[in-house]
Amino acid sequence: MKCSSCGVNIGSSQNWVEFPCPSCGKENIVRCEKCRKMVNTYKCKSCGFIGP
Numbered sequence: 001m002k003c004s005s006c007g008v009n010i011g012s013s014q015n016w017v018e019f020p021c022p023s024c025g026k027e028n029i030v031r032c033e034k035c036r037k038m039v040n041t042y043k044c045k046s047c048g049f050i051g052p
């Protein structure tokens with residue numbers, strides 16, 4: 001499992017979230033704690049949507 005924003009492996013971390021893409025709902029977005037706090041952007045691999 002990797003963070004969709006920074007690409008860090010979050011297998012050992014517990015503070016991360018997974019949610020479906022707000023645009024297409026097909027792709028699961030994964031964000032680590034750091035990227036949630038920094039409000040880093042993520043990109044959906046399926047539709048190219050860039051969030052938060």
Ligand SMILES: [Zn+2]
Nearest residue numbers: 003006032035
């Ligand atoms: Zn991250």
Ligand SMILES: [Zn+2]
Nearest residue numbers: 021024044047
């Ligand atoms: Zn999408």
